[in-house]
Amino acid sequence: SSLKMIAKMFANRGYDTYYLGLQTLASLTDPARMGAATAQSVSKELLNPDNEVGETLVDLIVKKQGQDDEDNVFNLRVMALSIMANALEAVKDEQPALSPVLYELLRPVWIEELKGADSSNLLAAQHAARCVEYTWKQDHDAGELQDALEVAQEVGQARHAGLERQARKTLDNLMI
Numbered sequence: 001s002s003l004k005m006i007a008k009m010f011a012n013r014g015y016d017t018y019y020l021g022l023q024t025l026a027s028l029t030d031p032a033r034m035g036a037a038t039a040q041s042v043s044k045e046l047l048n049p050d051n052e053v054g055e056t057l058v059d060l061i062v063k064k065q066g067q068d069d070e071d072n073v074f075n076l077r078v079m080a081l082s083i084m085a086n087a088l089e090a091v092k093d094e095q096p097a098l099s100p101v102l103y104e105l106l107r108p109v110w111i112e113e114l115k116g117a118d119s120s121n122l123l124a125a126q127h128a129a130r131c132v133e134y135t136w137k138q139d140h141d142a143g144e145l146q147d148a149l150e151v152a153q154e155v156g157q158a159r160h161a162g163l164e165r166q167a168r169k170t171l172d173n174l175m176i
Helices: 002-011 015-028 036-046 052-062 070-090 100-115 122-138 142-159 161-174
Strands: none
Touching (some): 002 036, 002 052, 015 036, 015 052, 015 070, 036 052, 052 070, 052 100, 070 122, 100 142, 122 142, 142 161
């Protein structure tokens, strides 16, 4: 499958191969580019806790890498957050969208990105808000999510329209 090809790319461990693998994955999980059926199929496989490529994606999101080559690592992390949001959107009709183990691993990272939107990359916060949009129903403390989203929305109002829109959209869904 396509994920096996990406797994081979990730095994190479170089920035360029990671970048190319993530670009491919971004396309595969985007229903507008590949169609809903392909995006959903790839996303289901990717979000399986035992999937090697999914594991690498989660590692890129969760692990704070070393200081060397920080910009490149950060770019890969933002791409990984975007892919995670794409995948969660593709499987949004399935509840839970994410296994409880993966959710508990990713949730604190999303909250950190949202609460730290002022000092973080605004795109990372926007993608974190998209991830929360598709997973909040399985959360144990929606109030904490709401607080983090409100911080991100305020930052977005001042500095980034996309973040503001996404945070507001997720908050609106959360409060229904």
